[in-house]
Amino acid sequence: MRLNGEIYDGEEGEEEGQRLVVGYALTLKKKKSFLQPKFERLARNKGILFVAIDLSRPLSDQGPFDLILHKLSGKDWCQIIEDYRQTHPEVTVLDPPDAIRHLYNRQSMLQDVVDLNLLDFHGKVGVPRQMVITKDPLSIPDKVIKAGMKLPLVAKPLVVDGSTKSHELFLAYDQFSLSELEPPLILQEFVNHGGVLFKIYIVGDAIKVVRRFSLPNVSKCELAKVAGVFPLPRVSSAAASADEADLDPGIAELPPQPLLERLAKELRHRLGLQLFNIDMIREHGTRDIFYVIDINYFPGYGKMPDYEQIFTDFLLSFMQSKYKKRPVA
Template sequence: MRVHGEVSDDEAAAAAAGEPVPLSPPPAPAGQQRLVVGYALTKKKVKSFLQPKLLALARKKGIHFVSIDETRPLSEQGPFDIILHKLTSKEWEQVLEDYREEHPEVTVLDPPNAIQHLHNRQSMLQEVADLNLSNGYGEVCTPRQLVIMKDPSSIPDAVAKAGLTLPLVAKPLVVDGTSKSHELSLAYVEASLPSLDPPLVLQEFVNHGGILFKVYIVGETIRVVRRFSLPDVNTYDLGNNDGIFRFPRVSCATNNAEDADVDPCIAELPPTPLLEKLGKELRRRLGLRLFNIDMIREHGRKDRYYVIDINYFPGYGKMPGYEHIFTDFLLSLVQSKYKRLLSGS
């Protein structure tokens, strides 16, 4: 429970936006039940996700966001209807798992053990590969890849043995929420491979016209935005001395390609029925409701797509209309829970 007069993160955001700052949870609008959402997020995620436009709409809908104090027992806080979280420490994951067992009435988004699947790029794409999704709207694949745990000098032999074809995209094996975990390298000369830094994943590079599709999943809702990505390899200066190009995060919002002058064949969004099928299957297989899929279309192949990354609780603040989508999703969770209680299931 909060000390009277203490200002929470959402109240601070409201103050920054010039809005009134309540010192206690606001009453729900007439005819609505108040929904309390506890959140355990990094400061960076709080700033990008709990934007004033989300908080203002949430208050109108009777949704109140409350910051969880990690230094105090979770059982002493709340009560919560829903818990949102994106912290990666083992201690926090255990706290949350214990809380889920003690409070099955609280919806935790999402189970820590399910999220773990996306913290490792070796396991991340396995569900997509096993899915083998192909229908009349297209085919969804994963790039061939290889995991290198240590000894960079062994990489050329390992690549040859696996039959991978250069160029290769090198990505850190572990996804821990830091900017470093999203840094990429493109290796296109065999002699450059020993200069890479394990543990990492090597993926065969697929030419895709320099456009990436970020497919946001919020429960059953799907939204897609275009981002600029790595350009096709034939546009690089292959005279580079060390044979490796290093990139910061390439698909961030600053690389927005929504209104760019791009060849329509490259810019065309993946078919909605294909995305709905993919989203439904991955929700079921991963056991997650908040994630995004990074997808590319093979250049020259209108109907072949590759999933190259999956991220948990991505930057929803960059998704157009996210405040409406997310608040509706939170309300739907509670409505579904009450329907189950009323039906006795």
């Protein structure tokens, strides 16, 4: 079997004749975190081969691929992959650029959550009250006051482009300090959630939830004493895991499984995506009121427990589909 000019002889453990060729276009950082040796070895033994896409050559000249995984930014790449989808409908692209683009804007990414009604699934899921600021930072205090938004407020860049800057978050304790920030940005009311955030990883139909340490509650007393805008630490690191911590059960209890399954199913359908994660918090003092605060495309799956097996099973479902379609000789 020849792929990108190289001969592939197969690996021990593959079922005879059944292979899935996965072309990937990832940044070096994403490749290192995602294509870890244990994962590649497990996938290879199941007949799944990962092949790097050469960005210096036309995509149509490479392969043949059964499936393409990608996470690159830029209009040029989006056009390349969109053109490829049109000319190679037999190849599964995870995920379509138009669907991914929906998550590049923090205002649009949560709109699908706003419209959900999950009351029959053991909980309520919503979005914190928010406001978009596109220009004129000096006008922010007046806009916040007129909108009646409650302090403190979390300030996030409006555009999510994969850069470090797009993940720089701030917590504002008073309206007037907000004029120090740089639009375009989105302001969200801060919801006390006991310092724990739930990261819900979606891989097709599979769901995996982990706890992460987050921001502590802000008391009314603290709010009255503190002024200013302060940068927030990132909570995506595996070192921030709260899964083994001795936490109050009311804070640590995972969201109900039926709620997660319904939420994941609805968002997969509405977003048109297979690979994403949801950052969700539980309102402190409640058991069943949750807020989605962020959605990320193709997150750091390497930090997800058992990701190797979960992702391999996900890819195997495409292999099974591929060979079911083949005519019987």
